[in-house]
Amino acid sequence: MSLTHHLPALQVVLPLMAAPLVVLFRRSGAGFALVTLVSWAALAIAIALWRQVDAGGTISYAIGNWPPPLGIEYRVDRLASFILVLVAGVAAVVVPYSRRSIEAEIPREQHYLFYSLFALALAGLLGITITGDAFNIFVFLEISSLSTYALIALGRDRRALLAAYRYLIMGSIGATFIVIGIGLLYLMTGTLNLADLGARLPAVRESRPLLAAMAFLTVGIGLKLALFPLHQWLPNAYTFAPSAVSAFLAGTATKVAIYVLLRFYFSVFDQSVFFQRMPWSEILLVLSLAAIFVASATAIFQDDLRRLLAYSSIGQIGYITLGIALASESGLTAAIAHMFNHGITKAALFMLCGCVLVAVGGTNMSQLAGLGRRMPLTSFCMVLGGLSLIGGPGTAGFVSKWYLLLAAFEKHSWWLALAILASSLLTVVYVWRFVEVAYFKAPQGERSAPREAPPSMLVPACLAVGAVIWFGLDTSFITGSASAAAAQLLGAAK
Amino acid sequence: MNPASHFSYWITVFLMVTGLFIVMARGNLIKKMVGLGIFQTAVYLLYIVPGKIIGGTAPILADGFTLYSNPLPHVLILTAIVVGVATLALGLALVVRIHEAYGSIEEDEILAAEQAERAAS
Numbered sequence: 001m002s003l004t005h006h007l008p009a010l011q012v013v014l015p016l017m018a019a020p021l022v023v024l025f026r027r028s029g030a031g032f033a034l035v036t037l038v039s040w041a042a043l044a045i046a047i048a049l050w051r052q053v054d055a056g057g058t059i060s061y062a063i064g065n066w067p068p069p070l071g072i073e074y075r076v077d078r079l080a081s082f083i084l085v086l087v088a089g090v091a092a093v094v095v096p097y098s099r100r101s102i103e104a105e106i107p108r109e110q111h112y113l114f115y116s117l118f119a120l121a122l123a124g125l126l127g128i129t130i131t132g133d134a135f136n137i138f139v140f141l142e143i144s145s146l147s148t149y150a151l152i153a154l155g156r157d158r159r160a161l162l163a164a165y166r167y168l169i170m171g172s173i174g175a176t177f178i179v180i181g182i183g184l185l186y187l188m189t190g191t192l193n194l195a196d197l198g199a200r201l202p203a204v205r206e207s208r209p210l211l212a213a214m215a216f217l218t219v220g221i222g223l224k225l226a227l228f229p230l231h232q233w234l235p236n237a238y239t240f241a242p243s244a245v246s247a248f249l250a251g252t253a254t255k256v257a258i259y260v261l262l263r264f265y266f267s268v269f270d271q272s273v274f275f276q277r278m279p280w281s282e283i284l285l286v287l288s289l290a291a292i293f294v295a296s297a298t299a300i301f302q303d304d305l306r307r308l309l310a311y312s313s314i315g316q317i318g319y320i321t322l323g324i325a326l327a328s329e330s331g332l333t334a335a336i337a338h339m340f341n342h343g344i345t346k347a348a349l350f351m352l353c354g355c356v357l358v359a360v361g362g363t364n365m366s367q368l369a370g371l372g373r374r375m376p377l378t379s380f381c382m383v384l385g386g387l388s389l390i391g392g393p394g395t396a397g398f399v400s401k402w403y404l405l406l407a408a409f410e411k412h413s414w415w416l417a418l419a420i421l422a423s424s425l426l427t428v429v430y431v432w433r434f435v436e437v438a439y440f441k442a443p444q445g446e447r448s449a450p451r452e453a454p455p456s457m458l459v460p461a462c463l464a465v466g467a468v469i470w471f472g473l474d475t476s477f478i479t480g481s482a483s484a485a486a487a488q489l490l491g492a493a494k
Numbered sequence: 495m496n497p498a499s500h501f502s503y504w505i506t507v508f509l510m511v512t513g514l515f516i517v518m519a520r521g522n523l524i525k526k527m528v529g530l531g532i533f534q535t536a537v538y539l540l541y542i543v544p545g546k547i548i549g550g551t552a553p554i555l556a557d558g559f560t561l562y563s564n565p566l567p568h569v570l571i572l573t574a575i576v577v578g579v580a581t582l583a584l585g586l587a588l589v590v591r592i593h594e595a596y597g598s599i600e601e602d603e604i605l606a607a608e609q610a611e612r613a614a615s
Contacts (some may be wrong), residue, residue, distance in 0.1 A: 008577070098533075115500055125539065135570050135573070139573060139577065140575075142580070142581070144576045146577075146581065146584055149584055149588070150584065153588055153591065158595035158596065159608060159611075161588060161591050161592045161595055162596075162604060163586070163610070164590060165523065165588045165589070165592060168581070168584065168585050168588065169517060169526060169530060169585075172530055172581050173514070173530070173533070173587075176533060176534050176537055179537050179574065180510075180537055180540060183537065183540050183541050186541075186567075187544055389610055
């Protein structure tokens with residue numbers, strides 16, 4: 001057996017092994033080198049897996065050579081390979097960025113812990129995406145969540161501790177709900193393998209525990225992905241965490257939770273017709289629209305740029321769940337494409353926030369006055385990222401919004417298309433707030449020379465913004481992968 | 495169907511709701527963690543109880559034994575217990591840090607401090 005055969009295992013094992021090694025080194029330099037190497041290797045493996053799936057179809061890897069469904073299976077299909085590229089890609093950009101960023105935000109003796117926790121969170125997120133076993137999802141979910149709580153608590157503001165504690169309570173309740181859901185499914189079918197579950201559920205589709213399982217899973221995963229109104233933990237967590245952590249989490253953690261939702265809804269549940277017994281897509285539709293409008297409107301009134309972006313994240317997650325609620329192939333394509341696009345856009349924006357934090361000392365709107373003159377490159381990139389949030393043509397955000405509109409037209413629901421356009425106007429308003437403060441307000445105090453953040457932070461951030469533009473102009477990778485993934489999800493359902 | 499036959503489920507659901515109630519209703523950060531612990535422990539019961547078959551033995555291949563209990567729930571719950579302990583440890587560690595930073599572990603006092611901070615900034 002060649003090494004390429006073991007890529008699915010290596011995808012998770014490399015970052016998982018890196019975490020304890022970094023703690024053993026106890027040196028921040030060595031930790032940085034190792035985690036950078038591992039995150040780049042993870043990206044290379046994710047791209048290799050994506051190419052393998054693109055060429056040869058779904059990969060199934062039996063851990064320890066125990067064949068599924070008895071053994072644990074790692075399963076890489078179109079959707080999983082696409083999300084793996086997103087998670088590993090964001091990590092590969094954020095780790096090089098984090099070195100200078102955390103010097104300003106975390107005490108020196110804790111740096112190696114940061115790298116170790118980061119590797120653990122990465123391993124957990126990759127593991128959730130790649131595994132084909134329901135209980136494994138829970139275990140990886142807790143690996144990533146527990147390391148995330150600790151990462152958020154590393155923030156320099158004392159409110160970071162409280163944000164981490166709240167996130168821990170909400171996150172643990174969510175994870176426990178997921179375990180209850182998985183437990184009920186296991187009691188009804190006697191299997192934990194996702195594909196096997198999907199095959200066995202139709203036999204018990206009339207039973208009540210199945211409905212309960214779906215309810216528990218929806219609420220549990222909804223807590224993890226910050227589905228409105230279960231989003232209360234998110235704004236503080238993203239605002240007070242170290243900037244590198246916010247960038248990584250905003251780009252990956254909620255997206256991976258959405259992936260789990262898609263996995264359960266379409267690979268496990270939809271094979272039984274009992275969806276017709278519950279108005280689940282109507283419920284999801286209403287919640288998504290509420291998320292888009294309430295969160296975007298709240299974002300307008302935030303005084304801290306990072307909190308504004310955090311609320312914008314909740315709104316953008318609304319667009320993704322809106323695509324899922326439409327439950328058509330084009331709707332799913334839009335949702336999956338928006339997961340990727342919003343992931344890289346928000347990661348880029350939070351990284352730029354970190355640059356501002358280092359150079360200016362804060363991200364409050366009053367401190368940002370005249371930023372366009374003080375940090376021209378950062379401000380320009382921030383505006384480009386904002387355009388992608390709005391869905392301006394030529395940016396990645398345009399592609400997914402276009403597909404979302406197409407999906408709405410397909411359903412002949414003009415009011416939905418209008419709602420999507422109207423909500424984009426709200427996005428314009430909160431992005432404009434930044435533009436106004438940065439370009440049309442005079443800087444406070446004496447005029448100082450332009451001073452950008454150090455290049456080791458600016459280059460990765462600009463790279464991420466470059467990716468936003470690149471994927472907006474060359475849409476073949478995103479739309480190709482997303483539509484193939486959507487077709488596969490719905491194909492499995494028929 | 496006689497209610498007593500579902501005795502174990504009644505206990506499980508009672509513990510689950512008790513734990514969740516404590517998490518939501520109590521303002522003391524440590525009591526919240528206790529509630530969370532009870533909530534998680536109830537889920538262990540949900541898994542383990544159905545795995546037991548009355549009269550069944552441990553799943554060891556030997557002559558004369560044909561009825562086995564399912565070992566898988568126990569293994570799953572061993573993992574879940576480890577996760578629960580880690581969550582509890584991390585949560586309590588955070589409470590210690592919060593106490594150092596705010597001088598209190600009562601949620602309303604901390605919220606008041608936070609409000610004051612926001613008003614000042």
